[in-house]
Amino acid sequence: MLRDPSVKYRAFPQIDLPNRQWPSQSITKAPRWLSTDLRDGNQALADPMDADKKQRFFDMLVKIGLKEIEVGFPSAGATEFDFISGLVRQDRIPEDVMVQVLTQSRRDLIQKTFESLEGARTATVHLYNAVSPAWREVVFNMDRAGVKALAIEGAKMLREEAEKRPDTDWRFEYSPETFSTAELDFSLEVCEAVQDILEPTVEKPIIFNLPATVECSTPNIYADQIEWMIRNLSRREAAIISLHPHNDRGTGVAAAELGLMAGADRIEGCIFGNGERTGNVDLVTLALNMYTQGVSPELDFSDMEEIVKTVEYCNQIPVHPRHPYAGELVFTAFSGSHQDAIKKGFEAQEKRNDQFWNVPYLPIDPADIGASYEAVIRVNSQSGKGGMAWVLQQDKGLRLPKAMQADFSRAVQKKADEVSRELTSADIWDAFQKAYRLEGAQYFELMTFSEQGRAKSDGQRVFTGDVKIGHKVTPISGRGNGLISALLDGIREAGAPEFEIIDYQEHAIGAGTDARAAAYVQCKTKDGRTVFGAGMDSDVATASARAVISAANSVLAA
Incomplete structure (x- = not known):
């Protein structure tokens, strides 16, 4: 890289636009959307889509x-001609969908373009030619007059071919390609000349596409260019201003948003932003950005997983795991x-129970686009107590007390360090069962028990049951002011170490006839150690008893 890049590269000039209005505007409604996945996106693929993939992609776009x-x-x-003509002949275009095709300003190409749409109810023919200095001088070796004449001639051919086919409702789009790097006065001059030929009306407006064919400036300059064109275009009421931002600087979405604030009516882009070089503007990101601001994009991304699968299959390009809104890890x-x-955000959201979404780090509710909450938090060596607690809650319905979360997080951290990878929900459940002695060989194992009412002599409850100690089943009994204290008294008689219960919590898992109970105990041993136990059962008393036995085993194992 150059130490002084200014000797090779020039800063893009500012636009002379006094009293610009777009900075104080907001996006309050959805634009008209055009997907160019089957054209611009397809031509950017190493292996372009065949007819079957194009049809699958088309059907998905309609469904969205x-x-x-x-x-x-x-x-x-x-391949292109047959697919397009097949859509028309086989009546695969819904009545409320307008298909569009692209052509350069050459007679043979324009004729072929109209032939592909023979019999269509309605269609847009998109004419383009580059207008910026680099293309005029380097690519075409033309002056301004020559480039303008090319656009005029193309517009005349559009009218001629359309008049030959009066049964189709023809619409026209013109792109001064490379608009973003062209002189504004010349782009306007060419657009006005095309408009004079095609004579659009309010009822049948022309579409002027003002593309950032190559993104060469910050998004605010693109917005200035759009506002300048809109201010100076005659017959604005008979024109739809369309934007086709590319993403060379990585700011295609921002450029589109500012361009809409500058007064544009329409956006052209691709699902997930596929396209030449760094791609076209990403329609998913742009649309869902609006959605998170309370503006309906009038597009349906509620099954994002299926959309990702379809796009990856058709494009043979993976969607990045960190892609906004759609990536596996987003x-x-x-x-x-x-x-x-x-x-904490989910817990507060549930308690608040109002309609407004307000969860830290999540600008959109994953459920709105078909994502599950289970994937929101995943555990590795960087995770904390909240992460593993969330996984247990989502996977097993367990809501660990805060102190127990901190205790269990140490076991999870140890396992994560041992395996040096992300922990699955199965890994975490396995660690939980081992940490609180819920599986495998145990010192104590509760077999059966019963709790009697308060004894007349001392008013205490009576616990009786059988506990398996090693391989031997031993009957136990105990007294206390409740089930837990009576059980503690009984297992002490059977050889359990001394410890006291300092906290007890329980909750239901699920609801209705399938509901189960979870119980947690926090205990303190004679030597001051803190130990936890957990138990689950369809009966809350049994769950509580299992939690005490879990704690007893943990004390013995420590």
Whole structure:
């Protein structure tokens, strides 16, 4: 890299736009959306989609709710032409969907383009030619007049071909390609010339696509360019201003958002932003950004997992695990502090029980796009007590007391360090059972028990039962002011060490006839150690007794 890049690269110039209005505007409604996955996205693939994949992608776009779909470049080859004409012939285009095709400003290409749409109810033909200095001078060796003439000639051919096919409701789009790096006055001049030829009306407006064909400036400059064009375009009421931002600087979504604030009406992009170089603007991110601001994008991403599968299959490109809203890990927290905040956020959300979403680190409710809460928090060596507690709650329905969470987190941390990988819910459950002696060989194992009412002599409750000690079943009995104290008295007689219960908590797991109970005890031994126990059963008394036995085994194992 150069120590002084200014000797090779020039800063993009600012736009002279006094009293710009877009910075104080907000996006309050969805734009018109156009998916160009089947054209711009497809031409950017190492292995372009075949007809079956294009049809599958098209059907998905319709299901999402796209009403305008650029289906291809008919003059590019037989595969493109046959797919587009097949959509028309086989009546696969819903009545409320407008298909669009792209063509350069050449007679043979324009003719082929119209032929592909023979018999369509309605369609948009998208004409483009590059207008910026680099393309004029380097690619075409044309001056301004020559480039403008090319656009005018193309517009005339559009009218001619459309007039030959009056049964189709034809719509037209014109792109001054490379708009973002062209002189604004020249882009306006060419657009006005095309508008003069096509004579749009309010009822049948022309679409002017103002693309950031190559993103060369900060998004605010692109917004200035859009507002400048809108301010200066004659017959604005007969024009739809469309944006086609690319992502060369990584700010395609921001450019689109600011462009909408500048007054644009329509967005062209791809699902997950596939496209040439760094891609087109990402329609999913852009639409769900609006959604999180309370604006309906009028698109349906409620089954994001299926959309990801379809796009990955058709494009043969994986969706990055950190892709906004759609990535496998995008709602996942491994960090302990993040996990704790998310866990508390869900708890507060449940208690608050109002309609507004307010959970730390989650700008959108994962459930709104079909994601499960189980994947929100995952555990590895970076995780804290909140993470493993969340996993147990989601997977097993256990809501560990706060002190027990801290105790159990040490066991989870030890296991994570041992295996040096993310822990699964099965790993965490295994660690829980081992930490609180719920499985395997135990010193004490509760077999049967019964709790009697208060004895007349001293008013205490009586516990009787059988405990397996080693391989021997031993009958026990004890007295206390409740079940737990009576059980403690009984197991002490059977050889259990001295400890006292300092905290007891219980809760239901599930509801209805299938509900179970979970019980937790926090204990203190004679030498001052703190030990925990846990028990689960369909009966709350049995769950409580199992928690005491769990604690007794933990004391003996320590």
